[in-house]
Amino acid sequence: SNGRIYRLQGVDAPITSLPDLHALPAAELAQLLTSPNGWLAQRALRRLAEQPDQAIIPQLRADLAADVPATRALAALWGLNAVGGLDESATLAALAHPTPAVRVWGIRLTGDRREAAPAVASRLVELARDNPPPDVAAQLACSARRFSSALGLALLEPLMQQDSLAADTLVPWLLWWGLVDHSVTGRDAVLQQFAAPNGWSTRLLRENQPRLMRRYAAEGTVAGYTACASLYAAAPAAERESLRKWLLQGLTERARVLGPVTNAGLFDQLAGAAARDSERPPPKPFAPLSGPLLDLITALHREEPAEPLRLRLALQAGLPAARDSLRQDLVSTTDTAALIRRLEILSEYPDVSVTPAVLALFRSTQSARVREAALRALQPLLDAPLARDLLALEPVLEPGLQSRVRQVLCGNPAAALVLLQAVDRGSIAAASIPTDQLRPLALFDDPELATLLRRHWGNIQPGTPEEKLADIRRFTNDLRAGVGDVGRGEALFVKHCGLCHKVRNVGGNLGPELTGTVKGDLNSLLANIVDPSAVVKKEYLTHVAQTRTGTIVSGLLVEEDAGSVTLVDARNQRSRLSRDQLEELSISATSLMPERLLEQLSPQELRDLFAWLRQ
Structure with a gap:
């Protein structure tokens, strides 16, 4: 036989008949809320919500008393919410209940309404200040997102002062979740807490400082930049290097937009290009750096222009002085490790004006590591003339670097064409280029490249x-x-x-x-x-x-x-x-x-x- 499993029941368990919930009065439905049969209790609660009866509210309110067992009090709280009887006094009773689970549900149901009466709001803040257990603190953090910024931040602030919550697995992340949700609408209140002398006083505050720096930098607005400068100015000297890293991270993310939830490419082969492209959000516009943050980055670069992190910040800010110092360092730096760091930075921030200097490094008798770093810096700048310059150096390159040059050229359509034309002229042997390096050429959809590929390598597709x-x-x-x-x-x-x-x-x-x-x-x-x-x-x-x-x-x-x-x-x-x-x-x-x-x-x-x- 086959079919859905309808019921699992013990061999000796008696078969009991269930009452017709549609025929029961509200008072009897309220009694079923504490039934040991969970399915029956849930159905009774649903029936009360479908046809609420105000007459049972006094009975349910009585069950919220402090001396009532937790299971019964929870059932009463859910019932009051179902029939519309969870008013201010009932909510305060739930928030004052000695059982944490009842308080948690009182907080949650209040948050679901997204507003709180003044007395309820005051009680919520008291709960947050009163060293709540982790489950109560977690619900306060979750519900803080649903309230206005004023009340939400009033709940989060005392919770982040309690180091006892920092060791919990979930609560610190829930606190950040609530904080980031109010970081824009409640910016002044957030900065009042974090950009202050005691803004680093607890572990939870210290952990959220760099995240907040990144959040405001990634926002890409003048107000966000000003907030970053305020956070940095208030930070202890020992913490500022860490903040600079998170500031740079946020600035690199300004144009990033979270895409929609998709099928992760599962049906891409069946979808057209237009459908796939529609899932990719366009870059987000952002304001250029200005004001106190631009002044801060300028001062940091002026103090230590050779320090990699400060140099990256200055390049991200678009400071002409950073480009000038980087160009000068490529010519004057003799330390190999420092030179490689400069070239790595240049590969992240391509600048066509430094192409001659980088190409000169590649031509020079520098170490193989420097040449490899120079090649990576040239890769984003590749065009046909640069490809010809690189190929002209092939006779003096060691085999490993020679192969690496060809691999880089195969990654750019204009440069790949120069390479294949050299093969076609007989300047380079086709057999000297492994077929795995030629794979990217199929992605360019270039007829001239395809013709040269077939002429010298035939079909480079995987074997059957x-x-x-x-x-x-x-x-x-x-x-x-x-x-x-x-x-x-x-x-x-x-x-x-x-x-x-x-x-x-x-x-x-x-x-x-x-x-x-x-x-x-x-x-x-x-x-x-x-x-x-x-x-x-x-x-x-x-x-x-x-x-x-x-x-x-x-x-x-x-x-x-x-x-x-x-x-x-x-x-x-x-x-x-x-x-x-x-x-x-x-x-x-x-x-x-x-x-x-x-x-x-x-x-x-x-x-x-x-x-x-x-x-």
Whole structure:
């Protein structure tokens, strides 16, 4: 038999008939509110709400007395709310009940009405000041959002003075939830508490100070900027560096708009481009920095122009002096670490005026780390002339950096065309460019690029299932044909796999740890290598970022916030992209791990590698 489960009942339990609730008078329905049968109690409460009877109000009010058991008092409170009898006196009785659960429901039902009589409001504030237990404090924080800013902040202020609540799992976040909801409409009251000498006196106040700084900065209004300056001025000297970090975070998020709740791309293949684009909200306009906050950032940069955080703040504020000092540092700085930090900042704040200086660094005999950082700084500025300048340097570049240059060029349509035209002229051998570096070119939808791709590489799409199955059989036969050398196998693993994967503490952490996997079924191991995109765990999905200049950057999403995203590519190179630079961020069905890795190995090298993997 099949069907829905209608009832679960013990074997020896008697079958009881339920009363017809529609036929019962209100007084009997009120008695059923405390029935041990929860379903019956809920149905009785619903029936009272459908046909309220004012005659039972005195009976229910009597059950709110302090000496009445909590279960009965709760039922009476719900009943009064259902029949419209929860007036000021009944609410005060509930808020004064000795049982916390009754007080919690008194607070909640008051908040549901979004207003409170003066006596009730005073009682709520008393509850907040009276070191309430966590469940009462949590409900006060939740309901504070529903009241006016004046009453809501009057409830939140004393709660944030109580360090005993800071250790709770939920209450601190509920307090922030209420605070941020009133941070704009009640800005003056919020600043009166936080931008004050005692604004750092408790743990809850200290924890919410940087969040509030970020919130006001992200607001992108003159009033928000002024609030940030007030918070900073009132902060102790030891806390100001932390506030500067949160200020920068908020400023980078000013244009960010939260998108609507969607199906997370589940039906993107069935939806048209217009439907997908409609889910992406446009950037939010924001006011340029001005007033006390602009003065503050200017002074901070003037004090320590080389300090990275202050420099980023100055660049975010658009200070010409910051651009000038950054340009000068690129020429005068001799310390390698400091120079790399400057180039990293420049990659986050692209400036075409410094392209010659960065290109000169790339041409120079600087260390490989400096050249790599210079290349990342040039990536957002790529165009055809710059691509030609980079390709002209190929003969003097070491192989690793040469490959990295080609990878960067393949991420920009204009630069990729320059690269493929060089291949077409015979200046660069097509075989020297791995097909996995050519993947982004398919995303540009450029006919000229497509023609050159087909001419020199044919079809660079992933192999068919039949081709992959044939590869697995071929590799299996090669493995059975002889014995591998474990020592040589470890060196091969480090060279071809160790950048991303770790086996027995050898290798990197970009991809999954494989110590347990490599000793499993041989066919499964080969299948995962030959077809890496067949199964990809969610934490290793490839994200593809397209910038407003047309550049495409792909990799694992390792960091994300409202202001930026950070991707790590297959060569373990990090790219931090501001949300302002992004046109689109999507998930690719193709694994970051390239196909045809094993085809680079001879049969003996294949046996050596697997001998070490499976020892």
